[in-house]
Amino acid sequence: MSFRKINILLSSSFAALIGLTSCSKSFIERNPVDPVTEPEAITNASGMQDALVGVYASYRATSFYGEDLPIIGDVSADNSFIAASNSGYYLTPYQYTFVNNDANYTEMWKQGYNIILNANKIINSSPTGDAETIGEIRSQAYALRALAYFKLINIYARPYTDNPSDSGISITLTDSSAAKPSRNTIKQVYTQIISDYKAALDSAPAYDNSVTLSQYAIEGLLSKAYLYMGDYTNALTQAEDVINNSGFSLVPSSSYASFWSNAAVQQNQQEVMFEIDANSINNNGYDDFAGQYANGYSQIFCDSALYASYSSTDVRRSVLESDTTLVAGKPRIVVHVNKFPNAANADRDNIKVIRLAEVYLIAAEAAYRTGDQATALQYLNALAQTRDPQLTAYASSGTQLLTDIINERRKELAFEGDRLYDLNRLQQTLYRNGTPYKGLPLTSQYITIAYDFYKRIAPIPLDELNANSNMTQNPGY
Incomplete structure (x- = not known):
């Protein structure tokens, strides 16, 4: 049974297992997440499918992929900046002024565990019905749970490559919201x-569309998890299997702009392997993440150093628009982000989770780190020259080759939410100093944050600490 076929009938009404209330983003009041009730037991494949649709819908919440995840990962880093004339959204992660009861990090934590608990309900169920259908549904629940854990561990804990024995987050594999788990290690x-x-791959469905997890989308996510662990041999193995056998292709340079402007669900295996659906019925209204960049609040802009890194023939520059704005009556240069142009349209931009382009970059970095620089160059150039047909192929080696791969990763995945966590796993200092714009007054416009600064990872929310005596806080908060 296709998730897409029933998506219009069943949006985000699936019951959550933990309560969420409306919270504020700075001084802006946010709409509450979907109503909360206790779910009924899953007894058959139909009920299992309905529950799965609810988990997919939970990813669209503004406190997860619907807004916070893709935005905070960039505004906390060096890809974007918030205009001085803003509506109060995302100022604390941008300025690094958040504390342990910050609404952004409280909401993400709650929504992440909401997703995990609902996925647990599906995984632990014993429904009647067709075994193949049940296996495919459970496969997607496993993958959705893994993805939620992956996002949470990157937000609330140090990277695996730092100290795998350090405190991570809590693993909960039951569907009870009454549990009070302690923190597991990062390695666990x-x-x-x-x-x-891996459990998801055992019975993963074949590809049907871009908003349903399928075999090679799951394998791409697995390769990313291996990359973040520093397990480069397995990362390369999984990434190469996707590149060679999935049937997915990179979007050609001539179609790059139209690819991003197309808000429809994809079925052509071009570029996007998995994305969160946001359509004319199921969307976040005024809180659509794309509206933070353009056609809405329009208050987050591209960093000038990032913009300058794209050559004039790089098609990725085509979704960035240099413009002027008035500050104190004087024109100032800004760069608008038009990568997500459908915030004001009926059918909104789907939120990309894993694209084939990222798999190429995973393969390039993993090949480099396993000592195969020739293969690393092959994958790097395959992507870079698709994006810039006039680019002279990279021929670098040694540490410069790694720098080139990381720079291409930044350029390719800009505004998709990974930049801070890439800087963290690379243990790099964060320099936000490329946004002069001739005196545009921006709060925290210039910033240098060392890798070991405690706010490079988020606080465990105060609400969680108050409710769970077994929970511990990250150092510094």
Whole structure:
């Protein structure tokens, strides 16, 4: 049974297992997440499918992929900046002024565990019905749980490559919201993530569309988890299998702009392997994430250093628009982000989770780190020259080759939410100093944050600490 076929009938009404209330983003009041009730037991494949649709819909919440995840990962880093004339959204992660009761990080934590608990309900169920259908549904639940754990561990804990024995987040594999788990180690959490993705692959559905997890989308996510663990041999193996056998292709340069402007669900295996659906019925209204960039609040802009890194023939520059704005009556240069142009349209931009382009970059970095620089260059150039047909092929080696791969990763995945977590896993200092714009007054416009600064990872929410005596806080908060 296709998820897409029933998506219009069943949006985000699936019951959550933990309560969420409306919270504020700075001084702006946010709409509450979907109503909360206790779910009924899953007794058959139809009920299992309905529950799965609810988990997919939970990813669209503004406190997860619907807004916070793709935005905070960039505004907390060096890809974007918030205009001085803003409506109050995302100022605390942008300025690094958040504390342990910050609404952004409280909401993401709650919604992440909401997703995990609902996925647990599906995974632990014993429904009647067609075994193949049940297996495919459970496969997607495993993958959705793994993805939620992956996002949470990157937000609330240090990278695996720092100290795998350090405190991670809590692993909960039951569907009870009454549990009070302690924190597992980072290694234990990643072990669970890998286990879940592998369980998902055991009965993964074949590709049907871009908003349903399928075999090679799951394998791409698995390769990313291996990359973040520093397990480069397995990362390369999984990434190469996707590149060579999935049937997916990179979007050609001539179609790049139209690819991003197309808000429809894809069925052509071009570029996007999995994305969160946001259509004319199921969307976040005024809180659509794309509206933060353009056609809405329009208050987050591209960093000038990032913009300058794209050559004039790089098609990725075509979704960035240099413009002027008035500050104190004087024109100032800004760069608008038009990568997500449908915030004001009926059918909204789907939120990309894994694209073939990223798999090429995973393969390039993993090949480099396993000592195969020739293969690393092959994958790097395959992507870079698709994006810029006039680019002279990279011929770098050694540390410069790694720098080129990371720079291409930044350029390719800009505004999709990974930049801060890439800087963290690379243990790099964050320099936000490329946005002069001739005196545009921006709060925290220039910033340098060392890798070991405690706010490079988020606080465990105060609400969680108050409710769970077994929970511990990250150092510094």
